[in-house]
Amino acid sequence: MLSTLKQLVGEVDGAWAAAISGLDGLLVESYSATDVDLSLLAAEHAGMLRSVSQAYSQTLSGGQAREFYVRAERLSVFLHPIGQNFFLLLALSGRSNLGQARLYGRDAATRLEAEL
Template identity: 65%
Template sequence: MPLMLPHLTQLVTDVDGAWAAAIGGLDGLLVEGHAAADTDLGLLVAEHAGLMRVANASYSDTLGDVNPRELYLRGERVSVYLHPITPDFFLLLALDGRSNLGQARLYGRAAARGLEAQL
């Protein structure tokens, strides 16, 4: 697990507007995380794991055996980008209002590929 933290720290550094990155399980548990702001990453992962489970179930029910490749939730001041790493784990990237979604997607996919072998 110690090799995961550098990926997450670098992701927050590389993506404009990113303030946290975490690996979560679909069971809602935080595996590893890095935050540049004071936040409860465990709670953030738990809440978004539920959204990932619902998205997976919805896509599976309506489109057959299809799972979302990424999920982006945008709020007024905060956004969250989610990218599956394996069927049981996902990458969460928390972004502020000045974030760059293109960077989040590009660097998030690369980080997910790098983390997949470690899970």
């Protein structure tokens, strides 16, 4: 799992960290090119992903969330669910390449699902 996360960060322009987290917010595995602790980032985004998934599937009848992307001034985060209980988190700089994040993120999520 760690090698897949490292490869993902290396492949995506602007990526600086990747992690696998449970929807409960607990970090399973992570890799960061910086000294940042990804536990808080994973926990906060797990709550957001749970809320978005519930809103889309129950309130809006849109089905399960397949991707979730949040962009702020200095931080962007791409989330991709892995099975029913986990998700991939890809942390990006404000000037990142969202297309690469989506393409490589989906591929990595598929490979990681086989490992979980």
